[in-house]
Amino acid sequence: MDKSVENIDISAGTVELLTHLREHGPMTRSEIGTATGWARPTVNKRIDELTAIGIAQPLTMPSPTGGRPAQGFAFNPSCAHILAIDIATTATTIALCDLDGRPVLVRTVSAGAENEPDETLDMICGAADAMLTGKLASRTDTGAVIGNDEVPVTVNDPATTDEGITATATPRLFAVSVAVTTRVETVTGNIIQAPVMQHWENRHLREFFADRYHVPAFIENDANARALCKAYQLAADGEHIVPHLLYVHAGMGLGAGIISSGSIMHGAFGAAGDIGHIHVFGRIGEHSLCRCGNTGCVEATAGGWAILPALQTQGKPVHTLDEVVELATHGDIETVQLIRQAGRLIGDVISACVNMLNPSCIVVGGELSHCGELLLNGIRERVWARAQPLATKSLRIESCNDEARTGIVGLAYVAIDQGLTSLEMLQDFARQQ
Incomplete structure (x- = not known):
């Protein structure tokens, strides 16, 4: 862990500041103080906490009076990604979305709710692992169409290896968000009373994905997402x-x-x-x-x-x-x-x-x-x-x-709405630095 973030103590006030930056856009220190009523040392401390973990970043803002540019701070949605997994009846769409909900990397596998759970989960995890490690077959994989847009299969900084595989920077994961075609028990995240997914009942998908990727996982009904x-x-x-x-x-x-x-x-x-x-x-x-x-x-x-x-x-x-x-x-x-x-x-x-x-x-x-x-x-x-x-x-x-994009973006919002307002999740995110 980077020593600069070892002692970060994310507080409820830091979460509040993140919410302000997400909802209102870039703000200067003075604007933050005015909006929150915090003293300058408190503003500085909470800005430092968010910038240390990369979820906020400094930027230059024009002065409202036309004078010297001011330093501002903005939410950084590209600092981490949501792994969104939309399990439909016969296929599954898998995407990496930034913390604004935008898909940056999309794959589709030909297994879904009608298949046996182990078969579908193996295919999902194989595709997701390739996306997360940056190993994508650039010669054969051309992307996935989401709505009217084709989302590329590579992310930042691609470089070709000797094996002809596209290697990219490893995405940092914030959460996993999964949609299923049936109702989900709120407390446990388990699939219940599922005519379409009867073989999936009482499969602990939340625990499965959380244990595999070491981040919080959310299981949601596809219509809700x-x-x-x-x-x-x-x-x-x-x-x-x-x-x-x-x-x-x-x-x-x-x-x-x-x-x-x-x-x-x-x-x-x-x-x-x-x-x-x-x-x-x-x-x-x-x-x-x-x-x-x-x-x-x-x-x-x-x-x-x-x-x-x-x-x-x-x-x-x-x-x-x-x-x-x-x-x-x-x-x-x-x-x-x-x-x-x-x-x-x-x-x-x-x-x-x-x-x-x-x-x-x-x-x-x-x-x-x-x-x-x-x-x-x-x-x-x-x-x-x-x-x-x-x-x-x-x-x-x-x-x-635009149903395919709607499902993926909705899954990202499920994790974003809960994760970026959760003190516990942001503290865990800070500890992963």
Whole structure:
């Protein structure tokens, strides 16, 4: 450990200063003192603590009076990285994100929730280890497309070794953040009651990743992570976050992420947002058997795992939701009818959520959202018809067009929101210097 940081004692005041720099941008010593009321020696001590561990950095700021430039200090998001791991049904996206949530390095592996846990975890860790050690095959690995952007597979300072492998500076890790396609028990981080990930139940993923990478690990439901990303992304000017937002995942199953008062709503045990198992309103689907064992759950009629066999029964050659979307967008009558029906059923459930939660924004993601207005029109129709006027007064409903990036960035925010405001995590980070 560097002797200059050996005796650093991160305090609650130091965490407060970091929050000021993150929210307000670069500040001078005088501005910090004015904002906090701290005496100059206290300001100096806390600045020194943040700069010693690299999470703040000095910079020159123009003088407001036009005189000599002043020395300021800014949050340094590139000082460490979040390892974000988004475990989807058939594939997993792995990324290194800086402490502003920006992906700087992305890989995808062809194993996910449907595979055996050991197989998927081995592939995830192999890819993550290569990213963290800077050993990436530059001749064959071209990056991963996240949204509309291609994220490079190399980070700072690349150099080619004799083996033709790109060697990069080893990224410093702050935390691991993992998304799964089911509900997560809040206290333990364990996967529970998971039809999609039944072989993963009671796998201690939090402990697995924390022990492997020696940093804190966070396990979150994928819809919750995406909801958090969208809440930050869609914030209006002067707004830090959209305080009340509902993210609806319409894929093989149905689920939701809820942002309430600026935070993810988990409920008492982590089961909040499980809207796929709300009983349908009306006769359509009321007797359909759901994967959970009940009948009449909305996802048993409007989820992808119900739509696929319905189309196959009609003789349609579909095996994936991408093929369903393709049929719908090309105007196949039976597919269009099923998607519109799914939109109305999902809209019924969302209207009940609107009356209860009063979000200002609803974002619809998942594979079925790629059907665009075919799905959204049915959702909007039922929400405007069934939700109360006060709850829909300024409500906007839109689709998520950058889902891969949304998941990764949302995972980074999960770790950032908890880690950069945690005295314990910053003290651990300081000890790792």
